[in-house]
């Protein structure tokens with residue numbers, strides 16, 4: 101089996117131990133890729149959810165075993181716990197198998213850029229982790245996840261590719277988008293203060309690549325709905341990719357180029373992106389509009 105080779109891979113918000121975890125797509129991704137460095141950027145096991153409702157299918161254990169195997173094969177694996185696996189932060193500085201547990205990290209790209217890597221819950225002023233929860237309510241979010249699940253089971257039956265449904269809803273809720281923009285700003289501010297070129301995080305389940313006041317904000321997304329990963333090529337180019345039956349590039353950045361998608365995750369839906377961007381420019385994006393591609 102030929103694997104796609106990368107210099108590094110960043111994934112987060114897997115939420116093993118919950119019904120919405122897309123472990124099959126993640127396993128497929130892990131088995132088709134190879135990297136020198138793998139960063140697990142938090143919310144890998146949802147200990148918070150497990151406390152409320154014990155749920156552990158064999159596939160979720162297989163993902164953990166795969167991480168340990170990847171580290172054993174020589175990939176440098178760094179695990180940065182998030183808020184849903186916060187108790188693991190106590191193991192900071194120690195090893196699980198060959199996996200290093202760290203609170204955060206500085207990643208040096210092949211093209212000489214420095215990125216701070218952290219889960220990102222420190223930029224979440226609501227402390228909830230799902231900003232749209234504030235506006236939707238937890239029940240509504242669960243309903244959304246349930247509809248997403250049923251909708252995709254139906255698509256699978258008809259042999260149609262996976263299509264994250266809730267991103268469409270989220271992207272249309274202006275206040276949720278405003279919250280995301282605020283989060284991105286705080287994250288970018290932290291990167292600037294740290295004197296690095298940018299920040300790589302997860303937490304808000306919204307894969308993105310933006311330049312905010314001269315620093316790069318990179319979010320690797322999640323494996324609950326969108327199945328996205330951030331990868332670094334051997335020349336230092338960072339790329340946000342989506343992985344399901346359909347695979348695609350959402351955005352990329354190197355020292356010399358920056359190709360953002362204004363609403364990266366929406367490209368997943370296979371919608372008419374141009375029309376959506378135009379629509380958003382009229383409403384939210386215009387109001388917050390430091391979006392490069394829209395400018």
Ligand SMILES: [Mn+2]
Nearest residue numbers: 143182229303
């Ligand atoms: Mn989180």
